[in-house]
Amino acid sequence: MAGVDVGGTRVKSVLSDADGSIVLAHTAPTPTQPGERVVDVISETVSTLLDRAVDEGLDGMLTAVGAVVPGLVEEATGVAAWSANLGWRDLPLRERLEARFDVPVAVGHDVRAGLLAEHRLGAALGVPDALFVALGTGIAGALLTSGRVVAGTEWTGEIGHVTVAPEGPVCGCGRRGCLEAVASAGALGRAWRELGREGDAEAVSRAVAAGDAEAIRIWEGAIDALVRVIAPVCAAAGTRVLLVGGGxxxxxxxxxxxxRDRLVGALGHERITVTHAALGDRAAALGASLLALETLT
Incomplete structure (x- = not known):
């Protein structure tokens, strides 16, 4: 099976065998605003994996494909409904991919797929209830309740487009002050550069650790915004484990x-664990391969 995760900056992919074990992994840059060309991006990624498998003397037979993308995803129909950052709308992704590959294709949401992988293989293994928040180019969440990833509607998990600062920066969706425009890795990097500093969110985090006052101001503003959105979700669902992933x-x-400290303050209790997602930036690609596996059962 091939699992492909099209992220805001990178395309992560894995090739796995019949029991779900990874045999190959690959990473490549995401083209700027690929739009409907994402079908070509996924197809070329799968071809690269299969070619590498043959070169390394592995079984290059493709049995299923799982592809996960950000934004609004109608998983039942396989339609990538909308992505503010990558530029598509109402794209029949599963249909297009099935026309390229003569195997079953599963299409899913990147963060829900990441949580599925964390629940089966990573930091949420054996945990019945958890919230996974991916902080990367954008922001999205996925909720695990009673051992099941909540699918809901295509808007499920789109916490990045909750308004937290009505007069704040313009978001990729066109509105002002979305959580994603204030607290994502991309937003932090932009705020840093607007101060005349060099670097991205990683540079901000290093400056915070070094005690830079401006970096701390930007960083704390982002954390406050995250808590204002995350805390009500945890309170409503009774979530006790928060997994944080993304760059x-x-x-x-x-x-x-x-x-964690600010979540405890907002929730009024200490019964919450905040931890790094265990599978790193491969979580969504692993989840995509698990979705592919499910098409064969």
Missing amino acids: LALAGGVLLDPL
């Missing part, structure tokens, strides 16, 4: 420690 999670304790 921003690489900041480690610089992010996770104050995030």
